[in-house]
Amino acid sequence: MFDSVESLESKLTSVDSLENLSSPLENAKRAASYKAMDEHFLPLLLAKIPEWSKLSTIQEFSAVQPLVVGIGSGSTVVYAAERLGEIKSVFNAFLNDLNLICVATGFQSENLILNNNLRLGTLAYYPELAIAFDGADECDPQLGCIKGGGACLLQEKLVALSAKKFIVVADDRKKVPYLSYGWKIPIEVVNNAPTFVEHQLKKIFGKDLKECVIRESMPKKAGAVVTDNFNCIMDINIGPVHNVEEINNKLKQITGIVETGLFPNVNCVAAYFGNSDGSVEKILHQ
Structure with missing residues (x-):
């Protein structure tokens, strides 16, 4: 006999009952992710x-469509993976390694998934995700983002666009009035193309x-950053980005650019920000 759904929900840890972390901001990041x-x-x-x-049987569970969740990277997403594990x-009684699959955006998120006893899958096996959670380097009022500070922008975009819904979890420093407010645009470039790409950007x-x-x-490794896809990263500053889709499309038309760190809002429905005073702000896509 299964416990009722209500009784199971009541067993989930209340954020207010947890021990305080190192700072009000860290508490808020955890609260934002849990929420x-x-x-x-x-x-x-x-x-x-x-x-x-x-x-009731493994054969029956293996026949159902699993819930597939994308897990990104960043200091706030750590707590999202923690909550999902709980x-x-x-x-x-209902969730197991057959019907809950997590897809990572890179090495850090693979570890988050495994460390929280979640089953790791890939887009090759699970090309359609129910939902994805990830951080952002910047997020504007329309929930467009700049991502790629960790050089995983291609995989992050693949996972985000494979999901029916995309959720941003971050701290309030990432909430900006427009993109490239304080962050350059990362672009992933094939290794023999940076000079050509720079010339095209100038044109x-x-x-x-x-x-x-x-x-x-x-500092301990000479040379350029090498992405998971064996490309390099170029960081560009073209000033404020107000039309995210237009700039993203211009960059994608340059031969040699594999992907950009500009994420026009396609399917992001909400962003949760942990504030430095310990509160949480939620922004819904209008």
């Missing part, structure tokens, strides 16, 4: 439970191109 997961993943799960409660543990943007540099690796 995002509770408000967007839990309803998906609860809608599945009437069907899944009738299943939800799986509490709802273990297209002229004097608006204020900076264009190949991102260097860590």
Whole structure:
């Protein structure tokens, strides 16, 4: 006999009952992630439970369509993965490694998935995601983003666009009035193309191109950053970005650019920001 859904929900940890972290901002980042997961993943799960409660064997579970969740990177997403791991543990009568699959955007998020006892999958096997959670380097009022500070922008965009819904979880420093407010635009470029790409950028943007540099690796490793796809990253500054889709399309037309760190809002329905005073702000896409 299964516990009722209500009794299972009541077993989830209340954020207010947790020990304080190192700062009010860190507490707020955790609260933002828990809130995002509770408000967007839990309803998906609860809608599945009437069907899944009738299943009893591995063969029956393996025949159902799993919930596939994208897990990104960043200091706030750490807590989203933590909450998802707890939800799986509490709802273990319904959730298992057959019907909850997590797809990573890179090395860090792979570790987040595995460290929270979640099953790791790939886009090759699971090309359609129910939902994806990721951070952002910047997020504007329309929920367009700049991503790529961790050099995973191609995989991050693949995961985000494979999801029916995309949710941003971040701290309030990432909320900006327009993109490229304080962050350059990362672009992933094939290794023999940076010079050609820079010439094309100068033709297209002229004097608006204020900076264009190949991102260097860590001090202990000489040379450029190498992405998971064995390309390099260039960071460019063309000034304020108000029309995200237009600039993204201009960049994508340059041969040699594999992907950009501009994320025009296609499917982002909400952003959750942890504020430095310990509060959480939620912005819904209008």
